[in-house]
Every structure is written in structure tokens, then in C-alpha cells.
Amino acid sequence: MPKKKFRPYTPDQSFLLPPSPREWLEKDHLAYFLLDLVPQLDLSEIFASYERELRGYPPHDPRMMVCLLLYGYCTGVSSARKIHRKTYEDVAFRVLAGGHHPDHTSISDFRNRHKVAFHRLFLQVVELCREVGMGGLGRVAIDGTKRQANASKHKAMSFQRMKEEEERLSKIIEEILEEAEAVDRAEDEAERRGELPQMPEELRHPETRREKIREALEALKAEAKASKEHEKKTKQAKKQAKEKRYRPASPEDSEEAKETDPDQAKLPFHKVQAYADGTPKPKSQRNFTDPESRIMKTGNGYIQGYNCQIVVSEESQIILAQAVTNQPPxxxxxxxxLERVFESCGEYPEELLGDAGYFSEDNVTYCEERLVEPYLSTARQKHNTPRPKVRGRPPANQTPKQAMARKLATRAGARVYARRKAIVEPVFGLLKEVLGFRRFLQRGLEKVRNEFTLECLAHNLRKLHRRIVSEACAPAHLQAA
Known part of the structure; x- marks a missing residue:
């Protein structure tokens, strides 16, 4: 026995009285914050969806499910299986679950069932952040990042390759059928001897693969035809929009703009390249695992992924708007x-900062007509490269691109634009490096949009929680101020 005296250690010691869950964690823990916040949110849309279900075993309380999902995303745990396991192993998850252990199927189904409701929750949390002085609209920055889909780029195939592969497999199948006839004759001969050989498994595989490629071909043709029709409608809508320009920003103007051009409020969608008759072009691709994902270029090469977009406020780095598309540019x-910022905040920002990927004359006009001052870089600038000096008055006949480049070259413009990387890029860094959200877990555009909504919702909740905790811990004279 050691001579040194240690503190008592009895892991099998039973409690005379069970401790309260409110004593398991620190008083200002994020789990307790969610337990207090979620019941105050409007969950009526989620509750209403269960009113029609009068039969079967009672479902889990939506408040508990929302708490588990939000805390999971706040701590970088987005897998339904891991969340289920955490309800046994993690104290915070046990507190939120209240002794329940929903299985991974229930958690996943709940997440997919209430995609629209989670978007509404995101808007509610943005409103809460603005009520406590976070998420101001004085200056915002927009940025995007390409994220890996739950699919490999090697599972994608071009239209031309599909046709070639179909022809190749057809020849193989013909050879297999000829071989099958020989097998039939051999079986007849073997039957007389009492031996019945089985057809090899690999003889049936090429035909199955050919059918799968044929299905992908038909789907690609249908998508190409639909995209061609959509392109015609879009051109017609843009032509009408040029004839009647939008008025300055107001709620009525925003609604009128949506009615004038229904597609302007929608997110862009990558359309299959097709000829005039709707036939896909040879290089048009389709992924067998996640057909809605696209090949996208990143700084490290090409990935099969989606394009994640956010608009972040300079104040507290609150995400005011977010979206996921399969359109790379x-x-x-x-x-x-910008319309989503208006949806979440009820007004447009004063200044919008964006890198060279967002510049276009139409975007500059779009911002200015809504009284938003754009600061959009016109070209990518290498590190440690001095900006050109601006002298004299601006030329009278300069193009919008030249005017924007000149504005950013001034001291005031350069100082404002320099804030872009400090506002929005750390948010993507936190989502990727701190929370570990580098790859989507689900497949399909609607599901990955819901997944990204939960990530952005979790980011804002972390900011809101930290703000409330810091104010509660501040000295009394600072709280009063």
C-alpha cells in the first residue's frame, strides 16, 4: 500500500439521493442555454406536423430532438449515429435528452422531415441576435467555399463516355449470351451425367451495369431538355427586367421584383449543357452516387461537391444569410x-464587400438600386502587390468595372475592402477547422442545404451564447452601460 494519502476514489459508490441534471455541468454551459432557449422559439410548425398522426407509438418530444441536433452541430457532431451514442456517453447530451436515447434513424428522419422548419429557426435566431445588438447591417461581406459532397468524382461519367460504355457493355453482353448458350448445351450434357453447373455471377453483372448507365443517360437527356427550356424562360425574363428597371429598396418593391422575375429570388442551379434540340453535349456529366452534385474547381484541384455561400455581418460575425447550390461560379x-438578407433582417445592408468572384456590372447595378454600396474587387490581386495609385478626377466615360477598380484603389476604398477577409473568412475557418465540417454527410441538394442551415444556425447560437455569458459575467457598471 502507498504511504501517500489520496482522495477517496470509489467509482461504484451509489448516490443516496440522485443529483439534479442542473448540477452536472457549469451553470453557463451551452446545454443549459439551449434548454432555456429552444422552448422560447416558435416550433409550432414542427408540432403541427404531428397532429395528423393519431396512431402508433408516441414520437419523441420535438424540443428534445431540436436541442440534440443544435447542440450536436454546435460541438461538431452532425452524424445521427454519433448523436445517438452521445446520449449514453456525453454528460451534456444526457442532460439534453432527459434520459431518452432516440436511435439514429429517428434523429435522421427528424432532421430530414423538418427542413423548412430549420430554415425558419435560422431566421428566428438571426432576429434574436439582432435584438441583443449583434448582426448589424452597416457592413456585411459575402463569400463562398466549395465543399466535398458525399460522392466521389470518379463516380461521375460524361454523356459521351456513357454512350461508349453502353456500346462496350452491349458487345460484352452479346458475348455472354453466346457463352450462355454454350453453357446451356453443357448443362444439357451434364444433366445426363447428373451434374448441373451454375452460371458464373460475373456473367450477369455487365447487363446490370448497362441498365444503370442507360438510366443515367435518360436522366441526363431529360435534365438537358429541361435546362434548355429553363434557359429560354430566363432569357425572356431578363429581357423584361431590362425594359422595366427595379425601383429603390422597399418591402413592396421586393415583392414586385419577385413577381416580375420569379427566378431572381431563387438560387442558381447548374444546368446540363445541351444543344438546341435538348441533346446533352458530349462533356455533360452526371454522378451516379449524388446526381445533383457537380465537379468543382478548388485551390487543391477538382472535387465532386457543392458551393456554400454566406453573408456575414461585421458586428460579431453573425451569419445573416446562407445558401448551398451546385453552381460553381x-x-x-x-x-x-442579398434578398435573403432582406428576408432575415427586413432591410438591405449599407455596404457589401465581396471578392473578384462576385463582380459583374449587373451585380453592381443590383446593389446600387437597393441603396447598397458595393465594394467588389474587379480582379484577383497577388499578395504583397501594391494597389495602383489614383490621381485626378475620374474619367467621364469610364465603365462600371473601371469605376469600381478606381474606388477600391483609393485609400478609403482600400481600407473598407481590407475588412472583407477579416469579416467572412474566419467564419468558414471556424466551420471547417474548429467544428470539422469539411464534407457533407447527406446526398441531394435539399438535404445538404438543410445540413448547411444547421451548421450556420449552430454558429450563430455559439456567438449568441458567448455574448450572453460575457454580459452576465461583466461588472455591474458595464452591464448598466
């Missing part, structure tokens, strides 16, 4: 994200 996202 960024310019088309700016109008839709």
Missing part, C-alpha cells in the same frame, strides 16, 4: 443572397 449568387 459565384456572381449569380449575390442577388439571391
Amino acid at each position: 459565384d456572381p449569380e449568387h449575390l442577388p439571391a443572397l
Whole structure:
């Protein structure tokens, strides 16, 4: 026995009286914050969806399910299986679950069932942040990042490759059928001897693969035809929009704009490249695992993924708007994200900062007509490269691109634009490096949009919780101020 005296250690010691869950964690823990916050949120849409279900075993309380999902995303745990396991192993999850242990299927189904409700919760939390002085609209920044889909780029195939593969497999199947006839004759001969050989499994596999490729071909053709029709409608809508320009920003104007051009409030969608007759072009691709994902270029090469977009406020780095699309270029996202800021805040920001990926003359006009001052870089600038000096008066005949480049080259413009990377880029860094959200777990555009909504919702909740805790811990004279 050691001579040194240690503190008593009895892991099998039973409690005379069970401790309260409110004593298991620190008083200002995020789990307790969610337990207090979630019941105050409007969950009527979620509760209403269960009113029609009068039969079967009672479902889990939606408040508990929302708490588990939000806390999971706040701590970088988005897998339904891991959340289920945490309700046994993690104290905070046990507190939120209240002794329940919903299985991974229930958690996943709940997340997918209430996609619209989670978007509404995101808007509610943005409103709460603004009520406590966070998420101001004086200056915001927009940025995007390409994220890996739950699919491999090696599972994608072009239209031309599909046709070639179909022809190749058809020849293989013909050879297999000829071989099958030989097998039939051999079986007849073997039957007389009492031996019945089985057809090899690999003889049936090429036909199955050919059918799968044929299905992908038909789907690609249908998508190409639909995209061609959509392109015609879009061109017609843009032509009408040019004839009647939008008025300055107001709620009525925003609704009128949506009615004038129904697609302007929608997010961009990557359309299959097709000829005039709707036939897909040879390089048009489709992924067998996640057909809605697209090949996208990143700084490290190409990935099969989605384009994640956010608009972040300079005050407290609150995410005011977010979206996920399968359209790689960024310019088309700016109008839709700006409208989403209006949706969540009821007004447009004063200044909008964006890198060169968002610049276009249409985007500059779109911002100015809504009284938003744009600071959009016109070209990518290498590190440690001095900006050109601006002298004299601006030329009278300068283009919008030249005017924007000149504005950013001034001291005031350069000082404002320099804030862009400090406002929005740390948010993506936190989502990727701190919370570990580098790859989508689900497949399909609607599901990954819901997944990203929960991530952005969790980010804002972390900021809100930290703000409330810091104010509660501040000295009395600072709280009064």
C-alpha cells in the first residue's frame, strides 16, 4: 500500500439521493442555454406536423430532438449515429435528452422531415441576435467555399463516355449470351451425367451495369431538355427586367421584383449543357452516387461537391444569410443572397464587400438600386502587390468595372475592402477547422442545404451564447452601460 494519502476514489459508490441534471455541468454551459432557449422559439410548425398522426407509438418530444441536433452541430457532431451514442456517453447530451436515447434513424428522419422548419429557426435566431445588438447591417461581406459532397468524382461519367460504355457493355453482353448458350448445351450434357453447373455471377453483372448507365443517360437527356427550356424562360425574363428597371429598396418593391422575375429570388442551379434540340453535349456529366452534385474547381484541384455561400455581418460575425447550390461560379449568387438578407433582417445592408468572384456590372447595378454600396474587387490581386495609385478626377466615360477598380484603389476604398477577409473568412475557418465540417454527410441538394442551415444556425447560437455569458459575467457598471 502507498504511504501517500489520496482522495477517496470509489467509482461504484451509489448516490443516496440522485443529483439534479442542473448540477452536472457549469451553470453557463451551452446545454443549459439551449434548454432555456429552444422552448422560447416558435416550433409550432414542427408540432403541427404531428397532429395528423393519431396512431402508433408516441414520437419523441420535438424540443428534445431540436436541442440534440443544435447542440450536436454546435460541438461538431452532425452524424445521427454519433448523436445517438452521445446520449449514453456525453454528460451534456444526457442532460439534453432527459434520459431518452432516440436511435439514429429517428434523429435522421427528424432532421430530414423538418427542413423548412430549420430554415425558419435560422431566421428566428438571426432576429434574436439582432435584438441583443449583434448582426448589424452597416457592413456585411459575402463569400463562398466549395465543399466535398458525399460522392466521389470518379463516380461521375460524361454523356459521351456513357454512350461508349453502353456500346462496350452491349458487345460484352452479346458475348455472354453466346457463352450462355454454350453453357446451356453443357448443362444439357451434364444433366445426363447428373451434374448441373451454375452460371458464373460475373456473367450477369455487365447487363446490370448497362441498365444503370442507360438510366443515367435518360436522366441526363431529360435534365438537358429541361435546362434548355429553363434557359429560354430566363432569357425572356431578363429581357423584361431590362425594359422595366427595379425601383429603390422597399418591402413592396421586393415583392414586385419577385413577381416580375420569379427566378431572381431563387438560387442558381447548374444546368446540363445541351444543344438546341435538348441533346446533352458530349462533356455533360452526371454522378451516379449524388446526381445533383457537380465537379468543382478548388485551390487543391477538382472535387465532386457543392458551393456554400454566406453573408456575414461585421458586428460579431453573425451569419445573416446562407445558401448551398451546385453552381460553381459565384456572381449569380449575390442577388439571391442579398434578398435573403432582406428576408432575415427586413432591410438591405449599407455596404457589401465581396471578392473578384462576385463582380459583374449587373451585380453592381443590383446593389446600387437597393441603396447598397458595393465594394467588389474587379480582379484577383497577388499578395504583397501594391494597389495602383489614383490621381485626378475620374474619367467621364469610364465603365462600371473601371469605376469600381478606381474606388477600391483609393485609400478609403482600400481600407473598407481590407475588412472583407477579416469579416467572412474566419467564419468558414471556424466551420471547417474548429467544428470539422469539411464534407457533407447527406446526398441531394435539399438535404445538404438543410445540413448547411444547421451548421450556420449552430454558429450563430455559439456567438449568441458567448455574448450572453460575457454580459452576465461583466461588472455591474458595464452591464448598466
